[in-house]
Each structure stands twice: as structure tokens, then as C-alpha cells.
Amino acid sequence: MAYSKDKVVIQSRDGKSTQALSSLNFSTFQLTRTKNEAYQVDFQAYDDGSLGFALLQVENLVQYDGQTYVIKQATDDNTGGVHNVTVTATHIFYQLNNRFQYNVRQGDNSFSLTDALNFLLTDIGDGYSYQVHGKFNSNKTLTDFGNTSIIEGLSTIKGAFGIYAIVPDNKVIHLYDKDSYVTNTRKVFRYRNDTAAVQLQYDATSIVNTVQAVSTMEQPAFSPFKVQDADSVAKWGIKEGARVESDSVTSADAMKNLASQSFVLEPSLAMTVTSAGNE
Known part of the structure; x- marks a missing residue:
């Protein structure tokens, strides 16, 4: 996905310090978004003595294109008199990897999709909510549901109910069936016309049947x-x-x-x- 020269803003975890990142190396900026798997930004910045650069520390926030990311990896590099920091920041949705629903519904229990989501997110707080798009009418049986991270719980719900896509918009978790998610944009890329390169990568290593x-x-x-x-x-x-x-x-x-x-x-x-x- 293309990088953009839209403003990148860095914020301290407590929200008390906010500064545009003036020393961003735009050629290194990459936004990676893979359905149901990854949503992150990676970039490098150089030390210009600014507050924005000083804020490039783990668990501080990156604001870009209306979305919030959390710095999870920061590599501080001093080489040849040049001071750079390389950052990987994951979408704030993935903070739910470190939030747990400790309660458990023992045994086999029938859940509607909203019942399962309400149970999973009970008392999680931090402003997280969900919206369902599409039709998920039938109940499903979940076994010993609970005692799980919220992300793993959402994965269980996704598999049980056949959810096609889970798409975060900051702290709003959108869950889609296929008909609600897939849109015909009528946009066509033509190789060597408006497209310089097309690459397909198949990976069978994860198949389990x-x-x-x-x-x-x-x-x-x-x-x-x-x-x-x-x-x-x-x-x-x-x-x-x-x-x-x-x-x-x-x-x-x-x-x-x-x-x-x-x-x-x-x-x-x-x-x-x-x-x-x-x-």
C-alpha cells in the first residue's frame, strides 16, 4: 500500500504530549493491512531534536489517517554519526491481545453472535465496542467459552459463526459477512498500462485439514x-x-x-x- 505524506502524529501513552513527526523518512513508511491477520505501520525517522522524535518509544501512540497505532517495536540505531529510530506500530485493536475475559461458560452452550460478543467484551472497558454487518441468525454451540484473550475469543467467534472479516476502526470492532464486506469497485488494474508490476504469492504451509x-x-x-x-x-x-x-x-x-x-x-x-x- 502506498505511503502518504499526510501528517503522522506521535502521542505519549498518557496523552499529555502530542507532536507531529517532522523527521519521518517518507520512503520507509509502509502501511500493512491484511484481512483478519495484521494492521500496522512501519517507518524510520531521524533525530532532528524534536519532541516528535523523542516520543518514538514503545507503547506510545502513532496517529495516522484517522487511525491509532501503538508502538510495539522501536530500534534505536546510532551508526556513522547518524541517529535513527525504526518503528513498528500495530493498530490499537491489537491491544486486545493483552486483555482477557477470565470468566468461562462451562460445557457446551448455545450462543447467538451478539450473546457471544457481549459475553466476551463484558467488563473489558477502555471504550471498545462492536458493530455487526450482515446476517448471522443461527445460534452456535461454543464449548468452555472464556478464559481467553479478547483477540483469541474473537477468532473463536469468527470460526464458529463464519464471519468473513473483522475490521477495526480504532476501538470499534466491525464484523462482516461476505456479502456486506465485498464491494465491486469496478476498478481494474491492467499490467503495463496503469500497473508496473503484479505479483501473486501462494503459501500452502498453513493448511490444516x-x-x-x-x-x-x-x-x-x-x-x-x-x-x-x-x-x-x-x-x-x-x-x-x-x-x-x-x-x-x-x-x-x-x-x-x-x-x-x-x-x-x-x-x-x-x-x-x-x-x-x-x-
Whole structure:
């Protein structure tokens, strides 16, 4: 994605100091946004003695294009008389990696999507909220739901309810079905017309279509068994993942549903397009 010379603002974690970053090296600025996986900015700045540069410290905030990011990595480099700091800042949504819902709904419980989200986000605070876009009418069974980071809990909900995309807008978590998320922009990139380069990258390393389900209760509720997605196995062969265990699930059907949530049925595909505008 293209960098922009829009203003980049750095803010202290307590909000008491805010300063535009005057020493940003724009050629290094990169915004990375991958559906359901990553949302971050990376850049380098040089020491110009400004407050903005001094604020480039971990856990301080980066404001860019209406969104807030949290500095998670800062590399302070002094080489040849030049002082630079290289920064990786993840979207504020990912602060929920460090927030937990410690309560647990023991056993198999039926949830609507809003019930599951309300339970997960209860007492989290910090201004986080959600909006649902699309139709998710049927209830789903979640087993021992809780005692999880909010991000992992959202991942569980995504798998159970078939959510197509989770898109943060600062602290508002938007959840979409496919019809609500996918939009035909009618924009076309044509190689060697308005596009200088097109690159497709396929990655099959993450495929998982077979796992072993194991009851770890004192008296196992069922013998270990394998859970497979037949269509994915036929297409890609057997791709086994780590076994899935539970010390509370008593139903083989519920265990099969739990185990299948760990599947990754298709290779990932990344497309990089470089346009004439260097985007």
C-alpha cells in the first residue's frame, strides 16, 4: 500500500504530549493491512531534536489517517554519526491481545453472535465496542467459552459463526459477512498500462485439514478420533495439525465441531500490485 505524506502524529501513552513527526523518512513508511491477520505501520525517522522524535518509544501512540497505532517495536540505531529510530506500530485493536475475559461458560452452550460478543467484551472497558454487518441468525454451540484473550475469543467467534472479516476502526470492532464486506469497485488494474508490476504469492504451509480429537477427562468421554475436511483432503492431500484436547466436552459431535475450528482449508494468497502512482 502506498505511503502518504499526510501528517503522522506521535502521542505519549498518557496523552499529555502530542507532536507531529517532522523527521519521518517518507520512503520507509509502509502501511500493512491484511484481512483478519495484521494492521500496522512501519517507518524510520531521524533525530532532528524534536519532541516528535523523542516520543518514538514503545507503547506510545502513532496517529495516522484517522487511525491509532501503538508502538510495539522501536530500534534505536546510532551508526556513522547518524541517529535513527525504526518503528513498528500495530493498530490499537491489537491491544486486545493483552486483555482477557477470565470468566468461562462451562460445557457446551448455545450462543447467538451478539450473546457471544457481549459475553466476551463484558467488563473489558477502555471504550471498545462492536458493530455487526450482515446476517448471522443461527445460534452456535461454543464449548468452555472464556478464559481467553479478547483477540483469541474473537477468532473463536469468527470460526464458529463464519464471519468473513473483522475490521477495526480504532476501538470499534466491525464484523462482516461476505456479502456486506465485498464491494465491486469496478476498478481494474491492467499490467503495463496503469500497473508496473503484479505479483501473486501462494503459501500452502498453513493448511490444516486433519486433526486428532482427544478427551482428556479423568474418565475419557470418547476414544481419540480424527476429524477431517473431506473436500480439502481430496484437493490438497492430508495436512495434519496439532491434536485438539478437551477436559470437559462430553459429546463426540461437539468435539468434532471444536476440532474443526482449527482447520485452514486453502492456501493463503497475497497479491501485490504496483501502480503507476507507485502504490
